[in-house]
Amino acid sequence: MPDATGLELLAKELRESEGVEAILGTLHFRGRATLEVKPRNIRAVLARLRERGYTSMMSVHGVDYYPHEPRLGVHYELLDMSKVDRVTVMLRVPTEAPEVDSVTHAGPDGPGWPTADHQEREVYDMFGVEFSGHPDMRRILMPEDYEGHPQRRDFPVGGEPVIFTHSEHESSGVRR
Amino acid sequence: MTVTEKQMSDYRRREESITLSQVEQSTEATHEELLTLNFGPHHPATHGVLRLLVTLQGEVVRSIKPVIGYVHTGIEKTAEDKAYWKVIPVVERMDYLSYYFNAMAYCGAVETLAEVEVPKRAQYLRVIHLELNRIASHLIWLGTSALDLGAVSIFLYCLRERELVLDLFEMSSGARMHTRYFQVGGVMEDIPVGFAEKVREFTKVMPARADQYGAILNANQIVLQRLRGTCPLDADTLLGLGVTGPLLRAAGNPWDLRKAAPYSSYDDFDFKIPVGTVGDNYDRFAVRVAEIYESVKIIDQALDGLPEGPHITTDRKVALPPRHELATSMEALIHHFKLVTEGFRVPPGEVYYPIESPRGELACFVRSDGSSKPARVHMRDPSFVNLQALSHMAEGSYIADMIATLAMLDPILGGIDR
Amino acid sequence: MEIKREPLPPGVRPTGQGRGSGEIDASALRVNKHDSKELLRGAELLGPTAPASMDGEELERYVHERVLTTTLEKAVAWGRSNSFFPLAFGLACCAMEQFQTAGPRMDIARFGFEAFRASPRQADLIILAGRVSIKMAPIIRRLYDQMLEPKWAISMGACCSSMGVFNNYALVPADKFMPIDVHVPGCPPRPESLMHGILKLRKLVQEDPDAGWRERYDARGTEEIGRADRTVPGA
Numbered sequence: 149m150p151d152a153t154g155l156e157l158l159a160k161e162l163r164e165s166e167g168v169e170a171i172l173g174t175l176h177f178r179g180r181a182t183l184e185v186k187p188r189n190i191r192a193v194l195a196r197l198r199e200r201g202y203t204s205m206m207s208v209h210g211v212d213y214y215p216h217e218p219r220l221g222v223h224y225e226l227l228d229m230s231k232v233d234r235v236t237v238m239l240r241v242p243t244e245a246p247e248v249d250s251v252t253h254a255g256p257d258g259p260g261w262p263t264a265d266h267q268e269r270e271v272y273d274m275f276g277v278e279f280s281g282h283p284d285m286r287r288i289l290m291p292e293d294y295e296g297h298p299q300r301r302d303f304p305v306g307g308e309p310v311i312f313t314h315s316e317h318e319s320s321g322v323r324r
Numbered sequence: 325m326t327v328t329e330k331q332m333s334d335y336r337r338r339e340e341s342i343t344l345s346q347v348e349q350s351t352e353a354t355h356e357e358l359l360t361l362n363f364g365p366h367h368p369a370t371h372g373v374l375r376l377l378v379t380l381q382g383e384v385v386r387s388i389k390p391v392i393g394y395v396h397t398g399i400e401k402t403a404e405d406k407a408y409w410k411v412i413p414v415v416e417r418m419d420y421l422s423y424y425f426n427a428m429a430y431c432g433a434v435e436t437l438a439e440v441e442v443p444k445r446a447q448y449l450r451v452i453h454l455e456l457n458r459i460a461s462h463l464i465w466l467g468t469s470a471l472d473l474g475a476v477s478i479f480l481y482c483l484r485e486r487e488l489v490l491d492l493f494e495m496s497s498g499a500r501m502h503t504r505y506f507q508v509g510g511v512m513e514d515i516p517v518g519f520a521e522k523v524r525e526f527t528k529v530m531p532a533r534a535d536q537y538g539a540i541l542n543a544n545q546i547v548l549q550r551l552r553g554t555c556p557l558d559a560d561t562l563l564g565l566g567v568t569g570p571l572l573r574a575a576g577n578p579w580d581l582r583k584a585a586p587y588s589s590y591d592d593f594d595f596k597i598p599v600g601t602v603g604d605n606y607d608r609f610a611v612r613v614a615e616i617y618e619s620v621k622i623i624d625q626a627l628d629g630l631p632e633g634p635h636i637t638t639d640r641k642v643a644l645p646p647r648h649e650l651a652t653s654m655e656a657l658i659h660h661f662k663l664v665t666e667g668f669r670v671p672p673g674e675v676y677y678p679i680e681s682p683r684g685e686l687a688c689f690v691r692s693d694g695s696s697k698p699a700r701v702h703m704r705d706p707s708f709v710n711l712q713a714l715s716h717m718a719e720g721s722y723i724a725d726m727i728a729t730l731a732m733l734d735p736i737l738g739g740i741d742r
Numbered sequence: 743m744e745i746k747r748e749p750l751p752p753g754v755r756p757t758g759q760g761r762g763s764g765e766i767d768a769s770a771l772r773v774n775k776h777d778s779k780e781l782l783r784g785a786e787l788l789g790p791t792a793p794a795s796m797d798g799e800e801l802e803r804y805v806h807e808r809v810l811t812t813t814l815e816k817a818v819a820w821g822r823s824n825s826f827f828p829l830a831f832g833l834a835c836c837a838m839e840q841f842q843t844a845g846p847r848m849d850i851a852r853f854g855f856e857a858f859r860a861s862p863r864q865a866d867l868i869i870l871a872g873r874v875s876i877k878m879a880p881i882i883r884r885l886y887d888q889m890l891e892p893k894w895a896i897s898m899g900a901c902c903s904s905m906g907v908f909n910n911y912a913l914v915p916a917d918k919f920m921p922i923d924v925h926v927p928g929c930p931p932r933p934e935s936l937m938h939g940i941l942k943l944r945k946l947v948q949e950d951p952d953a954g955w956r957e958r959y960d961a962r963g964t965e966e967i968g969r970a971d972r973t974v975p976g977a
Contacts, residue, residue: 180676211674262566288393298398308915395833399908
């Protein structure tokens with residue numbers, strides 16, 4: 149992981165190349181370097197990081213920051229194999245406007261990250277973040293016609309009521 | 325058949341999108357049509373409930389579309405509902421062949437967040453169990469892959485070896501699978517007397533048995549013809565797809581987190597990383613079999629150098645106090661009570677902890693909001709990402725090669741679907 | 743070693759396998775009209791129920807029909823129970839323990855059940871090994887429907903019997919969509935546990951061949967094929 153100063157330098161360079169509002173903040177916690185970017189600039193920032201050596205995207209996953217707004221976050225974990233260096237890029241979108249550019253496909257700003265294909269579908273399925281430009285934006289884990297985004301914090305865990313002897317009659321069961 | 329765009333089913337639409345012009349035109353064929361075959365979730369050759377929509381031109385695979393989610397268990401959602409300690413059994417059941425690895429990734433993440441130090445003895449015990457689990461996982465992979473290729477007896481031999489490993493797990497923790505042996509801060513219990521001897525008996529026997537499998541499979545013409553030269557994929561494409569683990573190593577890239585970013589005292593051990601050359605199915609097979617030998621070496625070294633010391637961190641705010649203290653010490657009683665009822669609190673923050681599982685990079689992302697339950701647990705499962713490589717590998721090859729490739733890919737649907 | 747066998751005191755039912763091998767009292771047949779199955783199970787002879795007494799040829803024909811049919815049923819049940827063809831169906835972690843049950847140590851072939859069939863048309867026992875998610879439930883139901891009668895189902899493990907470790911939105915307990923004969927607890931159950939469950943099913947089939955799911959769920963009359971007096975709606 150780049151240490152705290154390295155992270156700040158990285159953020160400074162990215163601000164210079166992408167614009168000051170592109171990088172909303174940095175966080176260095178327990179050895180993990182995180183850059184928070186504006187959702188609009190995600191593809192450009194990732195392309196710049198790829199040029200600096202972070203060529204592998206290891207994970208794309210979503211987080212629900214309920215009750216802090218904007219709620220839905222997407223984390224991109226990047227890895228530099230030659231230097232064994234990891235950096236995380238995160239963005240946050242509100243539930244009302246959860247659109248983010250997909251980083252899967254190749255575009256004018258460089259080749260895409262094909263590994264994000266299924267992973268962005270999972271973030272869509274579980275959180276509802278819509279990735280525009282994704283080649284196949286469908287639900288991946290839940291049934292296609294499922295309503296709701298299960299991993300959001302306000303989605304109930306669900307499940308069956310536990311049947312105790314005193315509540316046996318309320319539950320459906322085999323008629324003997 | 326004239327149908328409007330709207331009436332065309334999804335399969336037909338995809339079939340229409342594949343132009344036959346890029347495909348060899350046989351002079352005898354008068355009417356060629358693409359066939360979409362459904363390798364349903366219930367199929368003896370898919371490793372678990374994986375559904376593949378395979379579009380075939382004759383016997384040649386033109387496109388593969390995997391459909392997953394048939395064993396989606398909502399593990400990550402369940403984990404948000406439980407105290408940190410109670411998440412360990414839930415998360416263990418994700419990648420159900422490498423259960424110790426799931427627990428290791430999660431415990432490592434929580435230990436990083438809570439800044440808990442794991443004693444050296446616990447680290448060595450963890451390594452022993454992780455490598456034993458790696459051997460067990462590779463044995464099932466070998467057995468089921470050989471079953472797919474037609475070699476049924478290898479399946480039973482591998483199950484016989486796996487029984488030995490499960491006996492060792494039962495000896496150390498009481499359960500064969502999903503043992504909850506790894507806890508935050510170390511391991512649940514110290515190993516019993518006689519465990520080290522039994523493990524050494526196993527490590528003495530295992531290389532010879534692995535030689536036997538090699539002798540059967542490497543000399544078998546059918547296996548060699550089905551695996552050699554089929555479905556190769558180069559390392560750059562694999563890296564773009566995020567594939568790690570034995571698949572990447574078979575293509576020539578020696579990336580292994582045990583060597584690159586050692587965790588849990590892996591840098592104390594001397595072992596090699598098997599790397600392939602061509603990246604075809606045979607290399608994937610050979611890399612995994614070679615990893616079994618290396619794991620045996622690691623276990624031997626860990627047993628030789630097993631240090632004395634506590635088996636779990638002495639930080640009573642995180643780990644349960646030993647039972648004998650409960651009778652005499654008030655603080656121990658209070659700690660025990662707090663840990664069992666509410667659980668320990670973890671300072672707020674996010675952490676991503678990667679380890680090397682038998683299938684690739686397994687990482688756990690934990691977000692804590694300061695309470696006793698995690699706010700988000702995400703397991704970056706290697707099989708989920710590796711599955712994207714299947715269509716790149718198998719398109720253009722025969723359907724039988726696709727089966728062999730799927731076997732060599734080693735997907736575990738529990739990890740894919742979580 | 744001398745094994746002393748004593749006859750059972752009167753009024754005591756022999757238990758265990760081969761329950762139906764009690765002696766038939768011919769005089770009882772004359773007095774009461776019993777269901778022969780009850781008789782064969784050694785049920786107590788109750789007071790006079792049906793007074794119609796049969797003699798001679800009629801009685802012989804009666805005995806011949808009922809007894810032979812029931813003995814045949816018993817033989818068929820014995821055959822069925824000793825040769826289950828399980829469906830090769832593993833969902834999750836329990837499937838790994840199912841493999842171990844078929845492995846060399848806890849050899850399922852000892853009992854004759856090693857022929858795991860891939861096609862549901864050829865199998866008569868479905869062992870639900872693993873957690874059933876909501877996406878998979880209709881597929882399992884379809885598989886179960888494709889199996890031919892008589893068929894049995896074992897729910898292996900805690901996840902499909904109850905919800906197991908994961909009581910959440912994504913799972914369905916197997917009882918909700920298909921009839922299960924034996925539930926095997928465990929997470930995952932040891933091969934010995936699974937074997938115990940299968941042997942329990944075997945005993946169930948041997949002793950009570952009619953206690954299939956259609957009886958338990960009161961579903962007699964819901965078969966869709968093979969009955970001339972029912973018309974399939976819409977056909």
